[in-house]
Amino acid sequence: MTTTTSRSGPTTPLPAVDVLVIGGGAAGLAGATTLARARQSVLVVDAGSPRNAPADGVHSFLGHEGRSPAELLALGRRELASYGGRIVEGCAVTARQEADSTVEVALEDGRRLRARRLLVTTGLRDELPDVPGLDARFGRDVLHCPFCHGWEVRDRRVVVLASSPAGVHRGLLWRQWTDDVTLIDQGGLAAAGDDLDPLAARGVGVLRGPAIGLAIEDDILTGVRLADGRVVPCDALVAHERMVARSPVLDALGIHAEPIEAFGVDIGEVYPSDATGATSVPGVWLAGNVTDPMAQVITAAAAGVRAGAAIIADVVAEQTARAVSRQAG
Structure with a gap:
């Protein structure tokens, strides 16, 4: 041939x-x-x-x-x-x-x-949420798939950006790898209604956002910056739309x-x-x-x-x- x-x-x-x-x-x-x-x-x-x-x-x-x-x-x-x-x-x-x-x-x-x-x-x-800095760190500590990256961040602090009711599923899924999971509501969780109850039952926290940037120290992700000035500590950020x-x-x-x-x-x-x-x-x-x-x-x-x-x-x-x-x- x-x-x-x-x-x-x-x-x-x-x-x-x-x-x-x-x-x-x-x-x-x-x-x-x-x-x-x-x-x-x-x-x-x-x-x-x-x-x-x-x-x-x-x-x-x-x-x-x-x-x-x-x-x-x-x-x-x-x-x-x-x-x-x-x-x-x-x-x-x-x-x-x-x-x-x-x-x-x-x-x-x-x-x-x-x-x-x-x-x-x-x-x-x-396609990632419109938050500065995500693209440059995607695949490192900005993640999307727990089956691809979950083991590497097991038992670490994981923050999930939630821009729709699908964020509830992501939060519960990542809970399999760590008990320290927090959802940041980017404005789309309201439609989930009572579906938020399973998050509370599994100890997944929900914070009102939106996230506007990342906290980086020595090229290591340390947190997510919110519009109200708070910084939510994390070791990995789940961000995917x-x-x-x-x-x-x-x-x-x-x-x-x-x-x-x-x-x-x-x-x-x-x-x-x-x-x-x-x-x-x-x-x-x-x-x-x-x-x-x-x-x-x-x-x-x-x-x-x-x-x-x-x-x-x-x-x-x-x-x-x-x-x-x-x-x-």
Whole structure:
């Protein structure tokens, strides 16, 4: 199997590969490796901006506990290369499906790639509350997922910013890792009504906000500053509002993001797919956070494998139909 990433010209299309994978994270590399092992020519387009890049380590991934995200992806790249898969650095900006169902994808730098099938694994973007300083510390001591970071802050002081009734769920969830949890009401808890009672029952305090900044000493988070001048001490801050997937490639192909809700609250947008990752457009599959916002790294990788297997099933069905047609002819 050979796949070229030649730069013979900014608008020169490459020969069509069997499968083009857009997104070089866990889902994309796992899917690409599955496809390469099934003797497909595979090209991965990687923009180099994985969602978990700020995290110290990957957790609950069997055999890779605590491994840095960058190291995990480097291992995945080497494994893909060992089966003949290739990676090209770039950002996909649009796409179109040709008459023969081949998909042509344009990169930001003008290069064009063609493939018989497409797997999109571009993840999503985390939207944080509008509080100065959160972005710079996200993934360090500004957190969003207790399954990713809870163990690391166990028995520490955890503050949760609550801007909707979903904050009640977050407060109760983080209570599993520590008995020192405080919710700061950013103005959205009133709608929760009697649902606040479980917080009191579990010893989770609620303070009226809003939070307007962070207290930092020697590059260590020590507290959250409130509008009334108080500083609430903490070792970790849970701050998360929405999860938004955006793919100009999928939009161009007529696949559009749909809103998702939890606890009656809008928590983001992702692109729809079925259980195998198949979309409403034939020949286009999804895997990972672009379609499943709750997927952790191991879940995203598994989804990539599942989508890869579904693509192979589609390839086999097409090849078999052609063989039967030829025999009948």
